[in-house]
Amino acid sequence: MVESGQPGPEDSTDERGLTPAAAATPASRVQVSGSISEINDYFHDQGWTDGLPIIPPTEDLVLAMLEACPDPSSQRLGRMPPLDGTVTVEKVAVNAVMAGCKPDYFPVVLAAVKAVLQPQFNVGSITTTTGGAAPVVIVSGTITQTLGINSGTAVFGSGHRANATIGRALRLTMRNLGGAVADTMEKSTHGWPGKYTMCFAENQERNPWEPLHVELGYRRDANTVTVVASRGIHTLVESSQETGQGVLETLVGSMTAMGISGYYFQARGASPVVVLGPEHAAEIAEAGYGRADVRQYIFEHARLPLGQLKDRGHYGTRSWPAEFERRGDAFEVPLVTDPDKLVLVVAGGDGRHSSWFPAWSATERATEMIPS
Numbered sequence: 001m002v003e004s005g006q007p008g009p010e011d012s013t014d015e016r017g018l019t020p021a022a023a024a025t026p027a028s029r030v031q032v033s034g035s036i037s038e039i040n041d042y043f044h045d046q047g048w049t050d051g052l053p054i055i056p057p058t059e060d061l062v063l064a065m066l067e068a069c070p071d072p073s074s075q076r077l078g079r080m081p082p083l084d085g086t087v088t089v090e091k092v093a094v095n096a097v098m099a100g101c102k103p104d105y106f107p108v109v110l111a112a113v114k115a116v117l118q119p120q121f122n123v124g125s126i127t128t129t130t131g132g133a134a135p136v137v138i139v140s141g142t143i144t145q146t147l148g149i150n151s152g153t154a155v156f157g158s159g160h161r162a163n164a165t166i167g168r169a170l171r172l173t174m175r176n177l178g179g180a181v182a183d184t185m186e187k188s189t190h191g192w193p194g195k196y197t198m199c200f201a202e203n204q205e206r207n208p209w210e211p212l213h214v215e216l217g218y219r220r221d222a223n224t225v226t227v228v229a230s231r232g233i234h235t236l237v238e239s240s241q242e243t244g245q246g247v248l249e250t251l252v253g254s255m256t257a258m259g260i261s262g263y264y265f266q267a268r269g270a271s272p273v274v275v276l277g278p279e280h281a282a283e284i285a286e287a288g289y290g291r292a293d294v295r296q297y298i299f300e301h302a303r304l305p306l307g308q309l310k311d312r313g314h315y316g317t318r319s320w321p322a323e324f325e326r327r328g329d330a331f332e333v334p335l336v337t338d339p340d341k342l343v344l345v346v347a348g349g350d351g352r353h354s355s356w357f358p359a360w361s362a363t364e365r366a367t368e369m370i371p372s
Contacts, residue, residue, distance in 0.1 A: 026073075026074060026088075026090060027088065027090050027091045027094055029059075032056070036056065039056045040053050040054060040056075043056075043098075047181055047183075048098075048175075048176055049098070049172075050168070050171060050172060050175065050195075050196055052168075052196070054098040054099070054100075054172075055097055055098055055099075055100050056097075056098075057094045057095075057097040057098050058097075061097045062090070062093050062094055062097055064103050065093040065096050065097055065101070065103050065106050066089065066090065066093050066106075067103065068103035068104060068106045068107065069089065069093075069106050069107050069110055069371070070371055071089045071110065072089065073088070073089050073090040073093070074088060074089070074090060075088060075089045076088050077089065077092070077113065077114060077117055078117040080117070080123065080173065080174060080177040080178035081123055081124025081127075081178055082124040082127055082128055082178060082179055082180075082185045083178055083179030083184075083185065084178075085176070085177035085178055085179065086177070087113065087117065087173070087177050089110065091173070091176075091177060092109060092110055092113050092169070092173050093106065095169050095172040095173040095176055095177075096109045096165075096169040098169075098172055099165045099166075099168040099169035099172050100161065100164070100165040100168070101165040101166065101169050102161070102162075102165075104146075104147055105147060105162055105165060105166050105169075107370050107371050108139060108143070108147065108149075108166050108225060108370055109166055109169040109170060109173075111224075111225040111368040111369065111370045111371075112135070112137050112166065112169075112170045112199075112225045112227055112368070113170060113173055114368045115225055115226070115227040115366040115367060115368040116135055116170065116174070116227055116366065118366040118368075120269075120363070120364040120366065121227065121229070121363050121364060121365070121366040122229075122362050122363045122364075123135075123174065123178070123363075124178070125229075125360070125362040125363060126174075126180075126229050126360060126363065127174070127178065127179070127180040127185045127186055127187070128185055128186075128187050129187060129188070129360065129362065130187050130188060130189045131188070131189070131231050131261065131360055131361075132188035132189060132190050132191040132192055132195070132231055132232070133188075133229045133230060133231050133360030133363075134171070134191070134192060134194030134195045134198060134229070134230060135167075135170055135171070135174075135194070135198065135227050135228070135229055135230075136194060136198045136199075136227065136228045136229070136230045136273060136357055137166060137167050137170060137198065137199035137200075137225060137226075137227055138199075138200065138201075138202065138212065138225070138226045138227070138228070138273070138343070138345055139166075139199065139200070139201045139202070139223070139224070139225055139370075140201070140202045140204075140211050140212040140213040140223070140224050140225075140226065141211065141213055141221075141222055141223030141224060141370070142204075142221075142223065143223040143370055144201035144202065144204070144223075145204075147162050148160070148161075148162050149162040149163055149166070149199070149200070149201040150162070150163050150200065150201060151200060151201035151202055151203040151204070151347050151348075152203055152347075152348065152349045153348070153349030153350070154349070155200045155201075155203075155275075155347045155348045155349070156198070156200060156233065156355070162199075163197070163199045163200055163201075164197050164199075165197075166197075166199045167194075167196075167197030167198050167199030168196060168197040170197075170199075170227075171195065171196060171197060192231070192232045192233070194230060194232070194233075198230075200347055201347065202345050202346060202347055203278055203346050203347045203348065206278035206281070206282070206346060207278075207281065207346040208281055208282055208284075208285035208286075208346070209281075209285065209290060209291045209346070210291065212224075212226065212343070212344070212345055213226075213367075215291055215344075216367055218367075218369065222369055223369065223370040223372070224367050224368065224369055224370060225367065225368050225370060226343065226365055226366070226367045227365065227366050227367075228271050228273050228343060228357065228359060228363075228365045229270070229359065229360035229362075229363040230273065230357035230358060230359060230360060231261065231357075231358050231359070231360050232357070232358060233355055233356075233357050234254055234255075234355060234356050234357075234358065235353055235354075235355045236250060236251060236254040236353065236354055236355070236356075237352060237353050238250040238251070238280065238352060238354070239352040242283065243283060243287060244283045244284035244285070244286060244287025244288075244289055245287055247280045247283055247284055247354075248284060248289075248294070248297050248298075248301075249301075251274070251276075251280075251298070251354060251356070252297070252298060252301040252302050254356065255272075255298070255302040255335060255356060256302055256303065256304055256335075258304075258308070258312060258313065259312075259313055260313075260335070260358055261313060261314050261358070261361055262335050262336070262358055262359055262361060263304055263309055263313070263333055263335060264309065264313055264314035264315060264317070264318040264319065264320060264361075265314065265318070265319045265320065265361030265362075266319075266320050266321070266333075266334065266335070266336055266337040267319045267320050267321055267337070268319055268361050268362055268363075268364075269338075269341060269364045270336075270341070270359035270360060270361045270362070270363055270364060271336075271341050271342065271343050271359050271364065271365040272335065272336065272341075272342055272343070272356060272357060272358055272359045273342075273343040273344075273345065273356060273357040273359070274294075274298065274342060274343070274344050274345070274354070274355075274356045275345050275346075275347050275348065275354060275355045275356065275357070276294075276344070276345070276346050276347075276348075276354045277346075277347075277348040277349075277350075277351065277352060277353050277354045278346060278348065278349070278350070279350060279351075279352050280352065280354050281346045291344055292339070294344055295339040295340070295342045295344055296339045298335075298339070298342055299334060299335075299336060299338075299339035299342065300334075302334065302335040302336075303332035303333055303334050303335065304332070304333055305329060305330055305331070305332060305333070306324065306327060306328070306329050306330070306331045306332075306333050307328075307329025307330065309333060310329070319361070320333070320337075321337060343365060
């Protein structure tokens with residue numbers, strides 16, 4: 001039931017590539033017999049897996065996945081670059097089964113797929129860049145507790161089925177419908193484990209501010225998926241400073257280093273993600289900082305001198321505001337040109353660690369509501 005990623009017939013679409021349900025063709029059916037191990041070998045040989053074992057997407061399992069979502073199975077969502085395979089609800093369900101998702105997870109998976117298909121996300125660039133970018137899926141709302149999406153200890157680690165399989169389902173969809181494989185369009189020099197999966201939830205219980213989805217303009221009772229393309233993850237520790245100001249200084253220090261490509265590509269509007277551990281978030285909030293204040297602080301202090309960036313990194317292909325060119329070597333170049341581009345999340349457990357995800361520069365974040 002997995003499509004190879006080849007383009008299908010052209011249909012009339014809106015600006016997001018959406019077409020009427022009747023316009024899409026169903027996923028292909030493949031009859032495969034043998035043991036689970038033999039079926040996995042067959043899928044791997046066809047290039048349909050990420051190297052890990054999959055759940056064979058039998059018709060009954062795919063149907064159970066589809067029953068968890070109100071969207072028609074034949075609804076066409078658009079095309080998945082770079083090879084422009086046709087994306088339908090049914091084909092996403094196939095990949096969700098393969099990833100090991102429970103049916104209850106499927107609305108989240110579908111929202112994540114819809115998010116990466118938003119034009120500004122530029123999903124094809126994630127595959128074809130040597131930078132090794134991968135989608136980071138951030139879930140906000142009470143659905144995270146209902147589905148057991150981990151937001152606490154080991155938030156980016158293993159052992160949580162919802163996190164692992166939701167992120168993996170998105171990646172398998174990109175792989176099987178968009179051609180994101182190493183022998184064709186995948187050009188990462190190194191890549192990172194987010195190429196398998198990266199999904200986590202906001203830790204609402206220990207978040208001292210309004211939820212992320214509220215900050216983004218959604219109702220408090222809404223559930224959302226926000227997807228950001230990231231080149232990896234940087235983790236920092238601050239266990240000596242016990243003031244919010246001290247924590248912010250250490251955080252910004254970790255974001256000002258040579259080789260961070262974001263300092264050369266601000267004009268493209270990418271979104272770095274800052275994930276504060278709950279202890280750090282509490283100390284920063286106690287110091288009087290709100291969400292917007294934290295983003296403003298990072299904007300003002302995560303900077304490098306222009307002279308230090310010259311003739312290094314991506315300087316030859318830089319894409320920053322023209323006014324930077326008229327500034328001297330002492331000018332402090334910001335990581336982002338607008339604090340609203342920063343995504344701030346509270347997640348993780350105790351231990352006084354925080355993290356940040358450097359953005360892949362050719363994308364902008366995308367958010368979708370999860371249907372109730």
